[in-house]
Structures are given as structure tokens and as C-alpha cells.
Amino acid sequence: MQDNPDIGAAPPVWTRLRFEARAAAADEPTMASYIDAAILSHDTICRALAFHMAEKLAGPEMGAQQVRHVVANAYDLNPDLVEAAEADMQAVLERDPACRGLLQPFLFFKGFLALQTYRVANHLWRQGRETLAFHFQSRASELFGVDIHPAAQIGRGVMLDHATDITIGETAIVGDNCSLLHGVTLGGTGKEVGDRHPKIGKGVLLSVGAKVLGNITIGDEAKVAAGSVVLKDVHARCTVAGVPAKPVGQQPCCEPARNMDQSIPDDTTA
Template sequence: MSQSTPRLEVVAPASEVWSLLRASAEAAALEEPRLASQVNAVILAHHDLAGALSFQIARKLGDAELGAMTLREVCLEAYRADPAMVSAAEADLQAVAERDPAIRSLLQPFLYFKGFQALQAWRVSHWLWMQGRETLAFHFQSRISELFQLDIHPAAQMGSGVFLDHGTGIVIGETAVVGDEVSMLHGVTLGGTGAERGDRHPKIGRGVLLGAGANVLGNIVVGDYAKVASGSVVLKPVPAGCTVAGVPARLVNCPTEATPARTMDHTLADVVYDFVI
């Protein structure tokens, strides 16, 4: 029986992310020659992360209506205008490396993880939205939804160092705000409570962990470093540093651990509070 490949050290300073990604690509091309052409085209043929990201997004989202070459030009335009988008992508890659015990190198999320890929494509759609190019932003949203099975409105706000684990089924509404260093699993909804207009979606603080299938509904705040247990329905604000669970969600531990989004610890401590928040 073959043993599983040991996990490589993939966490690195932002300044080293591109070098580490290239090194992983070079090793993969030698290990699996049948994929060498793909790895070269997507990563090794480029001089920096912006070039590789633009190529990867374009080859994924390009279709008969908007070809890959045109999409790549849009992405490069966005990265030139706002280099912070590339820095955010570096932080997002670092987040995957730090929080996902399954990965072996940065090559995996870059080439194959739809949560990471969808997030980077969304960042371009958000830039387009902020430039007033709403139709093209909606085109990006539609293609992201079709390809990756998650739906993030281009007007939503997302921080950096965000980890969308698996990604499938995530829905984030128009006026939602997601802070830095947030981790969320599949099936998370940041939605409204009805057909109301205006500011109607949740505000998720820094370092929050949102478990699989969690639903946070309405214009409410989930405080920094809070934890929402899998399958919960949150309808009222969550204090910073607290854990909520259930339908409707109740406070079950407060304070909780210091950095739940980084540890990815979805277990629940013994109930400390047991009342509807």
C-alpha cells in the first residue's frame, strides 16, 4: 500500500508567495509530464502573480460571448489599476495554506480549488462594479455561479486572507460585508430576511468562522473572531468572540477561542449561555 505524500510547507510571507507557487509548478511539471503544458501556460510562462491570475481567470470564465483573451485584458486592467487586488490574492493563498490540512502546495488551490478561483474572479467583478461597469460585473457573477456553484454579488465587500473552503453553495448578497481573515465552508448564506431593499445583508467581522450550511440573515453584525456553528440560522447580532449554534442560533460559548477562522475548529464547548440572542 502506498503512503500518502507528506504535506509540504506552504505558508510563506507575501513576498515569497509567487516564488513558492512557481517552485511548486516546476516540481509538478517534472513529476507529471502530461500536465507540464498546462502548468507552463498557467504559471511558468508568466513573470508575476498578476499575469498568472489573469490567465487562470480568463481560461476558466471565457466563453462564446466573451472570449478568454478579452477577459484576460479586463483582469490585467484591474490589477494595474488596483495592485491591492494582487496583494489580497496572495493573502488568500496564504489563508488556504495555513488553514487547509489537505493541500500539498500552493499549486493545488491555484489550479484546482474553486473557492480560491471564484474569489479571485469575484475580486475583478467587484472592481468592475466600483468602476460603474455593472453589466460586465454581472457577466462575471453569472459565469462564476455557472462554473463554481457559488454566488457572490459584485457589490458585496470582501476583505483579504479569506478562505472559502470547498466553496459549493456559498451565497453572499449585495450589501454583505466580509472582513479580513474570515473562513467559511460550503453552503454558507449571507442573505436577507425577505424582499426588503437597501442595506439588508450581514456584516461579518474579522477572523470569523462560518461553519458549513450556516445561514446569517438580515442587516446584522457578527462580531470579530466569533464562530457560527454548522447548520445554524442567525437572525440577531453575535457578540465579538462568541460562539452561536442552533435554529434559531443561541449563544453557546462566550468567549470562544481567540482565532477560530485560523484554527478551523468547529467543535463546540459545553454550553455556557443558552438563550436566544
């Protein structure tokens, strides 16, 4: 079934994206041709995403048509990928004060595009197509400055804000509705093998330059302050800061990833 907005059957994200695309094409004629090619000429958001991602990810190894076929096939086989993309766009719109609509993350925000590239790579990884999955990981790293292993597990409604230098390792898990700012690393602590990367709960805020290392757990709605190095488990709704990071208090409010509140509580508790 097609989600054509002209017959009233489209989900809200696709309807709004097309509306914004029409307005942007009228306001900026120099971009009108690409906006039409990337969005307005398609009947579904999955086809639009496949086209735009292919234009971004194409290179000497794989042309745009090949990439587009791979991405479109992934979306056809796994509709959850499209639902996750919609949730990711909504997350950016809700949390980033610089974002004026859905068109910006869709066309321009490299955090969103890197995350969608990872989602396709993860789908390929689960199909056993590891070489192609690694290719997509490599392209995302080259183009967007974001290095996410295709075997990592990332929930939906996630925002990679600015995104440069975000690194997420092979056995890392990131829950739904998290926000990761630039310079975040979810890494190991050495040459150990097996399950060696962090497990991030739901609604967690990882601020600028936070380094979370080892097979540790960050509880739901916790907050890691900018520049912190986390080497031990963090309780749910706790704020940690420092090198090495230590608890500096409970959250004064819930959902730090949604609120993007990076302040440190005054009332410290160890």
C-alpha cells in the same frame, strides 16, 4: 517593476508558487504544458492569475483573450487585488489540511478562483461597469457554484472551503481572515431594499450550511456552528448554534477562522 524570482526580487508567494509549479510539471508530464502556460511562462503573479482565470472564465459571450485583458487591466489599475489574492492563497495553505501547497488553490480550488473572480467583478462594479461585473458573477456561479454579488465587500485572507452553494448578498460585508465553509448564505430576510445583508467581522468562522440573514452583525472572531440560522447580532468571540441560533459559550481560544475549530464549547452561557 517585475517580480522575477530569478533575480531575487519576487515576493515569497510568487517564488514558492513557481517552485511548486516546476516540481509539479516534472512529476506529471501530462500537466506540464498547462502549468508552463499558466504559471512558468509569466514574469508576475498578476499575469499568471489573469491567464488562468481567463482560461476558466471564457465562454461563448467572452473569449479567453477578452477576459484576460479585463482581468489584467484590473490588476494593473488596482494592485490591492493581487495582494488580496496572495493573502487568500496563504489562508488556504494555513487552514486547509488537505492543501499541500500554493499550487493547489491557484490551479484547482474553486473557492479561491471564485473569490478572485468576485474581486475583479467588485473592481468593475466600482468603476461603474455593472453589466460586465454581473457577467463575471454569473460565470462564477455557473462554474464554481459560488454566487457573490459584485457590490459585496470582502476583506483579504479569506478562505471559501469547498465553496459549493456559498451565497453572499449585495450589501454584505465580510472582514479580513474569515473562513466560510460550503453552503454558507449571507442573505436578506425578504424583499426589503437598501442595506439588508449581514456584516461579518474579522476572523469569523461560518461553518457548513450556516445561514446568516438580515442586516445583522457578527462580531470579530465569532463562530457560527454548522447548520445554524442566525437572525440576531452575535457578540465578538461568541459561539452560536441552532435554529434559530443562540449563544452556546465564549471561545475557548481566539482566531477560530484560522484554527478551523468547529467544536462547541461545553460551558454554555446565554
